[in-house]
Amino acid sequence: MNDRALRYFLAVVRSGSVRAAADSLNVAASAVSRQIIEMEAECGEILLERLPRGVRPTEAGRIVAEHAQRQADEADLLDDRLKRLRGVQQGTIRLKCGGGFLVDLLDNGLAGFSRAYPGIAFQVSSGTTDTIQAAIAQGDADIGLAYNLPSHPDLRGVVTARQPLYAILPADHPLARTSGAIALRSFATEPAVLLPPDHGVRQLLGRVEASEGFRLMGRLETTSFEVHRRFLRAGMGVGFLPRFAVSAELRTGELSALPLREVILSEATAHLVVRTGRRLPEGTRRMLDWLAEHLVAFRAGG
Incomplete structure (x- = not known):
């Protein structure tokens, strides 16, 4: 299988359709289809299951896609090693993160790393x-x-740090000076800003609500952590986040954080991960070390 065929096939698997893959590759859909047909003939296996809307890989297709991904990774690694021979620190690192990490990532991660590695x-x-x-x-x-x-x-987990879920309160909230952990049920009648139901934090809260037989009173639902912070700073109610998501406001005293009593909430964790088995380019390895050392999220307890 030639490199082009593998690249086209991987694009189809990722996008879920021949048309979308062709658009991302900036080639004709017929060219992509032809490469897939030739690959199936070469393998002697059907690689894609045709659906009413798009395609999905068969078991043989998943094996070929894994091979194609390894080939792409090795090509990136070769390019990185050749650049290092010339003393060049260049490239682009792609990061995918939960919204609560963004401020920490920018302020404590990328800002310093970009000064150390400007290329x-x-x-x-x-x-x-x-x-x-x-x-x-x-x-x-x-x-x-x-x-x-x-x-x-x-x-593969590179770093894992315990980051309990806290009740985040405006500084002048009556419970802000409470000592010790407090039950989530204590906030059942408080207006709250909450993440959507498909978010991991909301699912943790939902498990406690279900086991204890109560419901939090959602005043605002949003995926935006910036909106969370503004809601809390405006004194509109309470929220439930790990400390690193509001570390700046905790330092300035605008907000307070109360530990929650439930074990499932106190044992939540923050994770820094990469793909299993991938040999990482030098720049990516250095960034992993930098993030592990500098991000508040990876200091135990925030």
Whole structure:
């Protein structure tokens, strides 16, 4: 199988359709289809299952896609090693992270790293736990930062730090000076800013709500952590986040953080991950070390 065929096939698997892959590759859909037909003839196996809308890989197709991904990784690694021979520190590192990591990543990670390695650029996108897992496993991102990430065979944890979920309160809230841990149920009648139901943090809260038989009173639902911070600073209610997501406001005293009593909330973790088995370019390895050392999220307890 030639490099072009593998590249085309990997694009089809990632995008879920021949047309979308052709658009991303800037080639004709017929050229992509022809390469797939030739690959199937060469393999003697059907590689793609044709669906009413798009395609998905068969078992043989998944094996070929894994091979194609390894080939792409090796090509990137070769390019990186040749650049290092010339003393060049260049390239682009793709990061996929939960929204709560963004301020920490920019302020404590990328700002200093970019000064130390000015030739390296970044692509940063945010997503849910599921989309972060998929992006790393499929090779669409190099580094993932996720909260309370479940085990996944295609992901390797570089750093894991315990980052409990806290009740985040305006500084003048009546409970802000409470000493010791407090039960989540204590906030059942408080207006709250919450993440959507498919978010890992909201699912943790939902498990406690279900086991204890109460519901939090959502005043605002949003995926934006910046909106969370503004809601809390405006004194509109309470929120539930790890400390690193509001570390700047905690330092200035604008917000307060109360530990929550429930074990499932106190044992949540922050994760820095890459794809299992991938040999990483030098720039990516250095960034991993930098993030592990400098991000508040990877200091135990925030």
